[in-house]
Amino acid sequence: MKIVDGGVCAVNGVLAAGACDDDYGVAVIVCKDSDSTAVFTSNKIVAAPVILTKNAVENGKLSAVVANSGNANCFTGDQGIEDGKAMASVVAEELDFKFEDVAVASTGVIGRLMPMDIIGSLIKKAVLRLENSAEASKNAAEAIMTTDTYSKEFAVETTLKNGKSIRIGGITKGSGMIAPNMGTMLCFITTDVKASSSELNTALKKAVDASFNMVVVDGDESTNDTVILMANGESGESIDENFEEALEYVCCQLASMMAKDGEGATKFMEVEVNGAVNTEEARLAAKAVVSSSLVKTALFGADPNWGRIVAAVGYSGADIDPKVVSVSLQSLNKRVDIVDHGIIAAFEGTSQLEEAEDIMEEKNIRIIIDLGLGNGNATAYGCDLSYDYVSINAEYTT
Structure with a gap:
């Protein structure tokens, strides 16, 4: 596997574009006649575009996605549905696609009607700019940013196992309202494999469980979360284990970018849990640690407070035996054990505590927890909780 440039446009035949106007942006991605699938927020309050896109992917085919930033088109009633349909209709008419083959996504402020004069104009501008290039993918990614930096x-x-090469590319947005069930995030992924919607759905759900469902910024779950996977079949190659591994890798990289860009974040944390009874319990433990406000504030204050870490694991629902648990901190160049098989290793006056404090000053910090009970492992992604997070969200609509 090798990293390539181009985002969604790294895949042959995919076109993308973005257009912006002050607080609003529109991205259009074209992957004509693609087998497609999607996963969505589990919030019971869902935005109009989520409803429309769920319907659009029912037949397993998509040709395009149109996404806007600046307005979530959520809690907007019947008018919101009509506005979402209007977005899809503009793309369908401009590109001669079937209306039902255009997915819609939105992100931004909840509870405000869409400024369709602005959005409609931006869609038309984006369509005129469509091309297969790294710049086009970047423009599309920039157009869907909200509080992203x-x-x-x-x-x-x-x-693949048969020796043939395939490509997978994606763009995403998200920096706040990020919970363990995806987040205020939109993600659009393209690939050139040839696969059915059902095969893609199985692979995507597996990848999302290991990535976007393992990222936490603030623990709030959005109304608009959408991840769409489109496969145009240009390679002629079928899905295998190597494809699934690559898809998960792409999703994990995009998820970690979201955590690093968390609203007001100054530090990124990666929490690796090993030795759990099973994978499910490892995920519970890892998510509890990255979700903990006390762990997040300790991260911000560079405090190696291992008590907060083990407390979070304790209430996570995962089995834990205090006598065998170990906790380590790791930076790019240093690693230190702070709890070793239930014994405190980093306490006042020890070199371990000094090393732990040094690590906590770093921008990227890995927390490694070994529960010593089995073979389950998982990794979650998060960030610290800073003064700026409060400032950003206290003034979000004003």
Whole structure:
């Protein structure tokens, strides 16, 4: 597997574009006549575009996605549905696609009607700019940013078991309202494999469980979360284990970018849990640690407070034996054990505590927890909780 440039446009035949106007942006991605699938938020309040896109992917085919930033089109009633349909209709008419083959996604403020004069104009501008290039993918990624501080895209080329190469590329947005059931995130992934919607759905759900469902910024779950996977079949190659591994890798890279760009974040944390009874319990433990406000504030304050870490594991629902649990901190160049098989290793006056404090000053910190009970393992992604997070969200609509 190798990393390649181009985001969604790393895949042959995929076109993308973005257009922006002050607080609003529109991205259009074209992957004509693709077998497609999607996963969505589990919030019981869902935005109009989620409803429309669920219907659009029912037949397993998509030709395009149109996504806007600046307005979530959520809690907007019948008018919101009509506005979402209007977005899809503009793309369908401009590109001569079937209306039902165009997916819609939105992100931004909840409870405000869409400014369709602005959005409609931006869609038409984006359609005119469609092309297969790295710049086009970047423009699309930038157009869907809200409180993101940078655009997020990633692509790989991998070799299947038969020796043939395929590509997978994606763009995403998200930095706040990020919970363990995806987040305020939109993600669009393209690939050139040839596969049915059912095969794609199985692979996507597996990848999302290991990536977007393992990222936490603030624990709030969005109304708009959408991940769409489109396969245009240009390679003629079928899905195998190597494809699934590459898809999971792409999703994990995009998820970690979201955590690093968390609203107000100054530090990124990766929590690896090993030795759990099973994978499910490892995921529970890892998510509890990255979700903990006390762990997140300790991260911000560079405090190696291992008590908060083990407390989070304790209430996670995963089995834990205090006598065998170990906790380590790791930076790029240093690793230190702070709890070793239930024994405190980093306490006042020890070199371990000094090393732990040094590690907590770093920008990227890995927390490694070994529960010593089995073979289950999982990794979750998160960030610290800073003063700026409060400031950003206290003034979000004002």
